Amino acid sequence: GAGVSQSPSNKVTEKGKDVELRCDPISGHTALYWYRQRLGQGLEFLIYFQGNSAPDKSGLPSDRFSAERTGESVSTLTIQRTQQEDSAVYLCASSSAQGGNQPQHFGDGTRLSIL
Amino acid sequence: DAKTTQPTSMDCAEGRAANLPCNHSTISGNEYVYWYRQIHSQGPQYIIHGLKNNETNEMASLIITEDRKSSTLILPHATLRDTAVYYCIVSRSSGTYKYIFGTGTRLKVLA
Numbered sequence: 001g002a003g004v005s006q007s008p009s010n011k012v013t014e015k016g017k018d019v020e021l022r023c024d025p026i027s028g029h030t031a032l033y034w035y036r037q038r039l040g041q042g043l044e045f046l047i048y049f050q051g052n053s054a055p056d057k058s059g060l061p062s063d064r065f066s067a068e069r070t071g072e073s074v075s076t077l078t079i080q081r082t083q084q085e086d087s088a089v090y091l092c093a094s095s096s097a098q099g100g101n102q103p104q105h106f107g108d109g110t111r112l113s114i115l
Numbered sequence: 116d117a118k119t120t121q122p123t124s125m126d127c128a129e130g131r132a133a134n135l136p137c138n139h140s141t142i143s144g145n146e147y148v149y150w151y152r153q154i155h156s157q158g159p160q161y162i163i164h165g166l167k168n169n170e171t172n173e174m175a176s177l178i179i180t181e182d183r184k185s186s187t188l189i190l191p192h193a194t195l196r197d198t199a200v201y202y203c204i205v206s207r208s209s210g211t212y213k214y215i216f217g218t219g220t221r222l223k224v225l226a
Contacts, residue, residue: 004158033213042202042216043159056213091158095212101147101166104214106158 002026004107006092012113013082021077021110025094032075033093033104034067043091049075079112087114118142119203124221127197133190135220137203140184146207148179149214150188152199159202162188193224 005024013019025032034046045059049069060066064082069075079086089111093104120138127133139148147166151159163170163177165186170177176189190197202219206212 042218045213045215048213101164103149103161103164105161108158
């Protein structure tokens, strides 16, 4: 079946512009996660959705970052007034249940470059 | 901070078993051990996970010590395509379930 899909795969934008990154999770997966990976580093947690609610936003680095999820499906991560330090790969993952031991399944990410 | 420690890098000869260790000495009773790998320019790929017992699937085997303070991922017959960064993660079975990634082990399989 289809995996987690992210778009665009690459995004280049100028400093100060707003960007929207999209994640389509695996169908039926109720949990959705956003992570950020800077060059040469591990993944940093940003935000977690259970259904359309976000009980954990603790990883969002500033109020320029926001995310929403609709229809317990698609999620959008928005970065306003982008800065050069926002350059990274943004990864989305989904899993099938809130509890238990269901692993997260990742997309291939959006590579964001801020000029 | 990550709750796991892994060697920075390892080499393995093609066709031989690759044994990747992970220490998680502060693991809690309800935390699972997950292994993922990341090949350049791709998202992390799920490999295997376990709680107490050893696990095996088509990709790998996971050996967890009896005290659960460490584990080993075994790739039984490594190929060049197994060259990747391997991440060991511990995650609760309740709450946010977010993963906290360390820096992983960079495995290079040599021809």
